[in-house]
Amino acid sequence: MSLNVETARGPVVKTSGWRELWSKEDWWAIWIGLGIVLAGCALFWGGANLRWLAVLPPRWTAFSQVTADLAANWPRYVTQFVFWLAAFSTALTALGYKAREFIPAFAFLYLAALVVFIVGQWDSAVYYNLEPPLIALFAGLVIANTVGLPRWLDAGFRVEFYVKTGIVLLGATVPFSLIVLAGPVAILQASIVSIVTFLVIFWVGVKLGLDRRLAATLGVGGAVCGVSAAIAVAGAIGAKKEDAPIAITAVILWAIVMIFVLPLAARGLHLPTGVAGAWIGTSEFADAAGIAAAQAYGGYAGHVDGIAGTSEQAIQAFTLMKVVGRDVWIGIWAFVLAIVATTRWEAKTAGSRPDAGEIWRRFPKFVFGFLIASLLITAVTASYSLADYNKIAVPGLIAPIKDLRTWAFIFCFLSIGLTTRFKDLAAAGRAPLLAFSSGVVVNVALGFVLSVYVFGSHWATLGQ
């Protein structure tokens, strides 16, 4: 693909300040996610709940159970489809997409998600490794890289939007006390791994002759939050326009490999779900990829002998490690590297001097939604005893939100595959891939040691 931008003459868009509230996906994920949580709370107070809307296919052994469920519940599926369509199309229209492109794309996505969900609910699915995230990703990759779909359908395949919406909903299922107690350990572990991984990639990259800005862009891509970190830091330090695409290619290739490798390796080692979630949170490169891997591993809980813990522990440990431990620091990385680039590296003709405002501007705002959702549910259920919490609050309030979260994540997993066209990716070159891969090796090994041996007991008993 040509990187020539001379022909680009689109309008300049300023989204900072209050405009960000309706012009960034992060905030729309908050509005939708918190809207669901608040609706759930309101219904719960009124003695009702979101269960009717939060329909999902049942566990089945014979396919007739699926057809019976669809025959009985089709109005609920249709209503849920309309609900998601209304919420997402409102947001995407505000972001500049065309509803006439989004609607058919999302209809395709919802039907595909339903099929993936049904396959994943099969009793023997775990035996055949048919975990919904892995099926969705694999099916999407096969479709996108073989027969292909029209490009305009990409309007409905919004990986980041769906995963952020899912993470905000995830906040409602994580007690705030857990974030407070486990957050510092996550930050400590993630910081150790992030700094070491960055330094390894940067050092190897410079030794291989890469420009420092490219080496730094690759470094944060491997150390902090993948593609998002790479584009954030590339912009902050004034990297060449070819640098970010190289980092994006490296991140995508390794992130997809790790979606399959990390759960399978953890399964082979019979790691407890919380420990595996922490390892995935430390060593995956993107939120969407990590959620896919963590949810796939969580699916083994209770189905594979020798794997202790719950499916929620895998997701919670991953989220604490990745979102709280790594993602929220991207602004600081961008700010610090901008200072280093300005004072220590070769001068650029264009660019701005470092600005502390970058820390706020680049903050992944959806994290606020995650925290607020957690606070809201924790406050609403604060007066319940543990027995009442499990008997009343879980089925009436938390479980429906969790099921809607699962839908959002499946939309995301399918979208990863459907938007990843390998032939479109920029050629990364041997040296950048070698530098990034060296960081991957160190990251995975160090993440394993910290998750299993140093903080293993903490993650194995997360939330208990």
Next chain:
Amino acid sequence: MTLIETFRAALKPRADGPPGCFGCAHFHNDTETIQRVLPGISSFSSAHASVRADDGLCARHDTLINGRGSCADFLGRP
């Protein structure tokens, strides 16, 4: 400028300066351009993500920049 001086300057409020990249014809940060020159961005991130802020491409210097700077090659938009 030393590391400490740069850090101190970064914390100070901005004074009005020369016209920045947002008014420059070489600067492009619309979503379509970003997605075209950053292939793969939508797989694990987004041109609409907060972390991108208002970053755009300087077609004059072939760099990805945050749009808050200025340089001698400024060219006013028509």
